[in-house]
Amino acid sequence: MGADGNGNSAYGRTAFKRSRSHFADRVTADGRDGWPVQAGRYRLVVSRACPWASRAVVSRRLLGLEDALSMAVADPVQDDRSWRFTLDPGDRDPVLGIRFLSEAYDRRETGYPGGVSVPAIVDVPSGRLVTNDYQRITLDLATEWTALHREGAPDLYPRARRDEIDAVMADVYEDVNNGVYRAGFATGQDEYEAACTAVFRRLELLAERLAGQRYLVGDTITEADIRLFTTLVRFDAVYHGHFKCNRWKLTENRVLWAYARDLFQTPGFGDTVDFDHVKRHYYQVHTGINPTRVVPLGPELAGWLTPHHREELGGRPFGDGTAPGPVPAGEEVPAPR
Secondary structure, three states: OEEEOOOOOHHHOOHHHHHHOEOOOOOOOOOOOEEEOOOEEOOOOOOOOOOOHHHHHHHHHHOOOOOOEEEEEOOOOOOOEEEEEOOOOOHOOOOOOOOOOOOHHHOOOOOOOOEOOOOEEOOOOOOEEEEEHHHHHHHHHHOOOHHHHOOOOOOOOOHHHHHHHHHHHHHHHHHHHHHHHHHHHHOOHHHHHHHHHHHHHHHHHHHHOOOOOOOOOOOOOOHHHHHHHHHHHHHHHHHOOOOOOOOHHHHOOHHHHHHHHHHHOOOOOOOOOHHHHHHHHHHHHHHOOOOHHHHHHHHOOOHHHHHHHHHHOOOOOOOOOOOOOOOOOOOOOOOOO
């Protein structure tokens, strides 16, 4: 999720097309791109508002990488200069020493023409952006950072299941993760209706899949569940109203609502979600859609903590591993109420 080159007012006024990640270097165990996995060397820059960045926040926590990969949380309301660190003392990230994420992009490539997006991994010693490849970052955290995983970390991308996981994620990305954006930023009726129809068609198919199994692929949590969760957890709060994906609410779909609550109540998922950041970002940044910048009071959030009964389907959330420990000090989020 990034600041648009034309400014935030362009959202909803120009045709929407998600740009490919321009900086696709990888941080790997063998360092083949020049960026070897190394504890303390890199900083993960995120917004808790952004579903793409939230994938990395969830993965980092499930895998126990908090000590190895530090995290910077940007203000959910970016300005036209990009994501900013106004939540930190002096409006600067305390590790990188910068006021805007764009400064790390500029150190990597002067005059970069694209938007400044999160998640981003920044090399702390040089202050340079390493990657903004949101599709790859979490897969590498799961497979390349294994030497730094906590004891009991789950296998989020098991080799034997990768083809199935990839196929599920491709459908989820096209119709759900990105589909809500294509509906919300549509500039014409036909464009909107096609995107919205695809969103709900895919959600109904996913509900059928999840009616008899606890997780999307196999009997454990995988990357596929993380990617669906980050859209579902935002659905009623922003996509139903703000993006006009309103054929029904998540709370009105028995299977998906229970599935989403199951994940939310699993350590590593709900304890990374800040609904205030989510709502303020979408309603205050996308002025092409919501020119008043008024943030709605609802929806009621207490339901996220109600019993889901999905454990009756069996499944082993962390496979042969264990749940992550408590949220590190300074990374806590407000509980839904």
